[in-house]
Amino acid sequence: MSQTLPPQPRMSSADRRESILRAATAVFGAKGYAGATTDDVAKAAEVSQPYVVRLFGSKQQLFLAVLERAVARLSSGFRAAIAGPDEARADRMGRAYIELVAERGLLQVISSAFLLGGDPVIGPVARRLFSGVWQLLREEAGFGPDEARDFMANGMLINTIVGLRMMNDEGDPSADELFAVCLPESADLLISSIPGTDDDW
Numbered sequence: 001m002s003q004t005l006p007p008q009p010r011m012s013s014a015d016r017r018e019s020i021l022r023a024a025t026a027v028f029g030a031k032g033y034a035g036a037t038t039d040d041v042a043k044a045a046e047v048s049q050p051y052v053v054r055l056f057g058s059k060q061q062l063f064l065a066v067l068e069r070a071v072a073r074l075s076s077g078f079r080a081a082i083a084g085p086d087e088a089r090a091d092r093m094g095r096a097y098i099e100l101v102a103e104r105g106l107l108q109v110i111s112s113a114f115l116l117g118g119d120p121v122i123g124p125v126a127r128r129l130f131s132g133v134w135q136l137l138r139e140e141a142g143f144g145p146d147e148a149r150d151f152m153a154n155g156m157l158i159n160t161i162v163g164l165r166m167m168n169d170e171g172d173p174s175a176d177e178l179f180a181v182c183l184p185e186s187a188d189l190l191i192s193s194i195p196g197t198d199d200d201w
Contacts, residue, residue: 029105
C-alpha cells in the first residue's frame with residue numbers, strides 16, 4: 001500500500017517574492033535588461049508570467065526591485081565588514097564584494113544598471129544607488145576620497161571579469177597576469193564561483 005505524502009507547506013508571499021527576485025537576478029544578469037522578459041523570469045522562478053506581472057507590475061518595475069535588492073545586499077555585506085576591527089577593513093570589504101558572486105547575476109545586474117543612465121526611470125535610481133555606495137564608503141567605512149575611488153574602481157574591474165567569465169581563460173598568460181596583479185587573493189574564489197562559458201546563469 002503506497003503512502004500518501006504530507007502536503008508541502010505553502011510558500012509565504014514574502015518568500016515567493018524573494019524567490020522571484022532571485023530568479024530575476026539570474027535572468028537579468030545573464031540576458032541584460034533589454035534581452036530579458038517577464039516570461040523568462042516566470043520560467044526560472046517556476047511561476048506563471050501573469051503572477052510575475054501582477055506582483056511587480058512591469059519588467060521595468062521588476063528590474064528596479066532586483067536592483068534595489070542587489071545594492072541592499074551589497075551595502076549589508078559592506079556594513080558587516082565595517083563592523084570588525086579597523087585593521088584590514090578594506091580587505092574584508094573587498095572579499096565581501098567578491099562573495100556576492102555566489103548569487104548568480106547579482107554583480108551583473110548592478111553593472112548593467114550603471115549603463116542605463118539615459119533611461120528616464122532606471123537612470124535616476126541607478127545614480128542614487130551609485131551615490132549611496134560612495135557615501136557609505138566615505139562616511140561609514142571612513143575611506144578618504146582616493147581610497148574610495150580605488151575601491152570602487154576595483155569593484156568595477158571585478159564586475160568586468162565576472163561578466164566576461166574570464167576565469168575560463170585561466171592558463172592564458174595575459175589572463176593569469178591580470179588575476180595575479182588585480183586579484184592576488186581572490187582568484188580561487190572567483191574560479192570556484194563563476195559558471196563556465198557554456199553554463200547557464
